[in-house]
Amino acid sequence: MIRLGIIGAGNISAGHVRRFLSMPDIDIVGLADPSETAVAALRSKVDGLSTTQTYSQWQQLLESASPNAVLVATPHTLHHEHVMGALDANAHVLCEKPLAHSPELASEIAEHAAKQAKHVVVSFQRRFSPGYRYMRAQLAGGKLGDVTHIQATQAQEWLLNTEGTWRQSMALGGGGQLSDSGSHLMDMLLWTTGLRVTEVDARTREYGKEVEVDGAATLLFDNGSIGTLSIMGSGHTFWERLSVTAEHGSVRADWASGGVELITQESDARKGETPTISEVTNLPEGTNPDAHFLAVINGKAVNESPPEESVHLLQVIEAIRQSSASGTREQISNA
Numbered sequence: 001m002i003r004l005g006i007i008g009a010g011n012i013s014a015g016h017v018r019r020f021l022s023m024p025d026i027d028i029v030g031l032a033d034p035s036e037t038a039v040a041a042l043r044s045k046v047d048g049l050s051t052t053q054t055y056s057q058w059q060q061l062l063e064s065a066s067p068n069a070v071l072v073a074t075p076h077t078l079h080h081e082h083v084m085g086a087l088d089a090n091a092h093v094l095c096e097k098p099l100a101h102s103p104e105l106a107s108e109i110a111e112h113a114a115k116q117a118k119h120v121v122v123s124f125q126r127r128f129s130p131g132y133r134y135m136r137a138q139l140a141g142g143k144l145g146d147v148t149h150i151q152a153t154q155a156q157e158w159l160l161n162t163e164g165t166w167r168q169s170m171a172l173g174g175g176g177q178l179s180d181s182g183s184h185l186m187d188m189l190l191w192t193t194g195l196r197v198t199e200v201d202a203r204t205r206e207y208g209k210e211v212e213v214d215g216a217a218t219l220l221f222d223n224g225s226i227g228t229l230s231i232m233g234s235g236h237t238f239w240e241r242l243s244v245t246a247e248h249g250s251v252r253a254d255w256a257s258g259g260v261e262l263i264t265q266e267s268d269a270r271k272g273e274t275p276t277i278s279e280v281t282n283l284p285e286g287t288n289p290d291a292h293f294l295a296v297i298n299g300k301a302v303n304e305s306p307p308e309e310s311v312h313l314l315q316v317i318e319a320i321r322q323s324s325a326s327g328t329r330e331q332i333s334n335a
Contacts, residue, residue, distance in 0.1 A: 002026040002294065005067030005091070007058045007082050008074035009033035009042040012096055016071055016123075019290040021048045026294065030065035032058040058082055062089040069297060072096060075172035076179060080105040083120060087112050092119045094293040098183050098317075099310040101174025106314050110307040119296050120307040123289040124187045127305050130283035131253045131260045135244065136192040137284070138251050138262065145247025147193050150219070150227030152242050154185045155235030159213050168209050176211030177233030178204070178317050185231065185255075187313055188242055195221040196312055200319040201329045207234065217320050229320075 004026055006013060010033075020026055028048075032055040033039050043049045055061040062070075062085060070086040072079055072095040080100045086093045093113075099122045100106040113120040126132050138144060158167075158177045166172035167180055178186075190196070202217035213233040220226055240255035250263040260280040295301035315332050323330040 002069050002297070003029045003065070003067045005029055005061050005065055005070045005086075006031045007033075007061065007070060007072050007086070008096075009035065009038040010073060013042055013071070013073040014045045016073060016094075016290055017042070017046045017049065019288060020071075021046070023291070023294060028052050029067050030055055030061040032056070032061035058085065062086065062091070067091050069094070069293075075166045075169075077101050077172055077174040080109060083109050084112055087116045087118050087120070090116065090118065092121075092293075092297045094121050094123060094289060095307075096123050097187070097310075098122075098174075098179050098314060099307055100314065101179065103311045103314040103318060106307060106310045110311065113307055119293075119303055121289060121293045121296055121303055122305045122307060122310050124184060124191075124305050125289050126184050126188050126255065127191060128287045128289060128292060129255070129258070130286040131255070131258050131280075132188050132192060132242075133284050133286065134260055134280060135242070135251045135253050139193055139244060139246065144249045144251070144264075146223060146225070147195060147221070147244055147246050148225050149245040150189060150193065150195075150221075150225065150243070152185050152189045152227065153230045153232075154182060154240040155232040156181055156238045157235055158233030159207060159209075168211055170210045173211055175317065175321065176206070176209065176213055177231055178212055178215050178320060179314075180233075182215065182231035182233070183313065183317065185240055185242065186229065186316060188253075189227070189229065190313060190316075191309070192242070193221075193244060195223055195225070197316045197319070197332055198222050199329055199331055200316065200323050202229075202320040202323040204321065204324040205234075212321065212324075215320055215324070217323070219316075 030053045034056050039054050070091045070093050072082045083093050197219050199220035204212035205214040207213045215231045217229045243252040252261040264276045296303045319330040
């Protein structure tokens with residue numbers, strides 16, 4: 001039986017809790033949040049928490065409820081402390097993204113998890129979506145050849161929707177849209193291609209806020225390919241697209257629609273021939289971070305979102321901010 005403790009009763013917790021409550025052999029043994037209002041709001045949204053013991057301090061949850069698994073769904077700058085505390089209490093951890101607000105802190109978590117022999121799964125849900133899993137498989141299969149160019153774009157009403165919340169606070173968010181929703185797209189850019197960024201030339205815009213709202217970057221990768229990244233938190237609707245071009249074809253994914261296109265270059269443009277563009281329908285099965293977390297800690301799956309893979313992602317985010325601040329290119333020396 002999995003004894004699950006929940007640290008954080010914010011909006012993001014609701015989806016996780018609903019999925020956990022639908023799974024067998026799991027008991028939610030406690031919920032910790034200093035805000036009684038947040039706890040009451042979560043209970044009103046999710047059936048099944050009315051009798052769950054609540055704690056005002058996360059340490060009380062770990063000491064009194066003795067969970068063997070913990071969900072960390074708190075503001076970003078608190079993740080490191082909460083994850084490390086859960087590991088010290090001999091619990092496996094599912095942590096909302098980003099794992100931490102700096103690459104150094106993410107590295108500490110990865111090292112401590114290995115030392116404690118506990119699993120830490122980072123909740124990058126796109127890793128478990130059919131479209132992006134198909135894209136990763138196609139690029140890893142070798143048929144398309146080496147990646148040559150990447151285009152990644154995301155727009156969201158982040159500026160409006162997060163007004164007055166901790167997400168626009170440097171103290172709690174540790175940054176803005178780049179490390180919030182934008183980190184999902186950057187994770188896909190790295191995860192689907194298997195590449196690492198070595199150089200960044202970027203600019204951000206804050207709109208008078210403490211943190212960045214928009215960001216645009218030109219990226220150089222370790223295989224010599226180039227790419228562009230555009231994260232727009234000032235958008236008017238949500239959309240997200242990732243297009244990866246390789247030597248013999250391209251793969252394009254649209255997160256909002258779930259659609260994927262495969263373009264195979266088996267033609268000669270000099271003869272007026274055009275490449276084959278096909279909408280992919282035979283996508284692989286997907287899952288969600290919560291089900292994957294339980295499978296991992298039960299020994300039924302290999303961790304597909306381990307903490308060490310967050311280190312480079314956070315290096316890229318840090319380099320984007322540094323490049324914007326300095327107005328110059330930033331190297332990622334240990335990429």
